[in-house]
Amino acid sequence: MTSSIFPPQGNKSEVETGQVFQPKFDKDGLIAVVVTDHGTGEVLMVGYMNDEALKRTIETGEAWYWSRSRQEYWKKGATSGQVQKVVEIRTDCDQDAIVLKVNVEGNGATCHVGYNSCFFRRVVKSDAGEIILARPDEDRVYDPKEIYGEK
Amino acid sequence: MTSSIFPPQGNKSEVETGQVFQPKFDKDGLIAVVVTDHGTGEVLMVGYMNDEALKRTIETGEAWYWSRSRQEYWKKGATSGQVQKVVEIRTDCDQDAIVLKVNVEGNGATCHVGYNSCFFRRVVKSDAGEIILARPDEDRVYDPKEIYGEK
Numbered sequence: 001m002t003s004s005i006f007p008p009q010g011n012k013s014e015v016e017t018g019q020v021f022q023p024k025f026d027k028d029g030l031i032a033v034v035v036t037d038h039g040t041g042e043v044l045m046v047g048y049m050n051d052e053a054l055k056r057t058i059e060t061g062e063a064w065y066w067s068r069s070r071q072e073y074w075k076k077g078a079t080s081g082q083v084q085k086v087v088e089i090r091t092d093c094d095q096d097a098i099v100l101k102v103n104v105e106g107n108g109a110t111c112h113v114g115y116n117s118c119f120f121r122r123v124v125k126s127d128a129g130e131i132i133l134a135r136p137d138e139d140r141v142y143d144p145k146e147i148y149g150e151k
Numbered sequence: 152m153t154s155s156i157f158p159p160q161g162n163k164s165e166v167e168t169g170q171v172f173q174p175k176f177d178k179d180g181l182i183a184v185v186v187t188d189h190g191t192g193e194v195l196m197v198g199y200m201n202d203e204a205l206k207r208t209i210e211t212g213e214a215w216y217w218s219r220s221r222q223e224y225w226k227k228g229a230t231s232g233q234v235q236k237v238v239e240i241r242t243d244c245d246q247d248a249i250v251l252k253v254n255v256e257g258n259g260a261t262c263h264v265g266y267n268s269c270f271f272r273r274v275v276k277s278d279a280g281e282i283i284l285a286r287p288d289e290d291r292v293y294d295p296k297e298i299y300g301e302k
Contacts, residue, residue: 016264019284034185034194041192043185046248092269093262097197099270111244113167118243119250123172133170
């Protein structure tokens with residue numbers, strides 16, 4: 001999808017090894033964003049940005065997303081305080097994905113369930129041979145019920 | 152999207168904190184997969200799996216994807232030797248993204264351009280204030296032209 005903010009993609013060589021930032025948005029106008037902790041390298045979450053959210057992120061140094069479920073802009077941490085201060089932005093060979101290295105403000109957690117990372121569960125085989133999710137290895141950083149009440 | 156292989160998603164609490172693996176595929180039947188190096192934690196690439204590719208990955212311990220551009224199954228490394236041996240699989244709170252921690256076989260690179268990671272370029276501001284891609288900080292692991300010829 002062509003963005004109204006960023007230049008359209010050039011030829012393969014330019015996109016893959018050039019110096020012009022030509023992010024490719026999918027047919028819904030979105031690009032996948034992998035967020036990692038700048039200190040530990042841990043993957044914290046995957047979000048989606050449209051061109052305006054990506055522009056805001058670059059300009060403000062704080063991560064903005066497009067919420068696919070709510071169909072609205074979403075500044076991470078606006079209510080939770082878990083603001084993502086951007087340390088580094090990377091893109092991949094075909095410029096259709098973004099890596100954001102961030103420092104997280106507030107209580108330092110990223111996941112609304114209370115864990116440091118949204119990827120707090122491993123996919124494992126049970127003793128019975130079934131594919132299940134293991135109980136988290138780590139403790140939660142906070143209990144969302146204590147802050148937001150029962151939901 | 153409902154998968155024919157994995158169970159449909161249950162209620163919010165079950166999806167977010169339960170032990171049943173209920174991956175959510177998007178309207179094209181795909182789920183985003185973040186691949187990291189098990190040793191260094193570096194993000195190597197972002198790919199997409201449909202339910203069958205995810206099943207093959209879990210069963211074989213080697214990463215399979217669905218190529219959106221070629222609309223076909225793609226076993227990473229089938230031609231390049233850069234096979235991804237899966238060490239750990241994680242999913243996030245809403246089970247609509249996957250993290251694969253892998254060891255890469257062959258020459259150890261992941262990117263077809265020759266770098267260790269597909270995310271070899273940083274998005275930076277030029278001296279003139281323009282948003283550009285920095286020249287890679289790292290050397291390429293191999294020169295694809297030497298293996299595959301000019302393309």
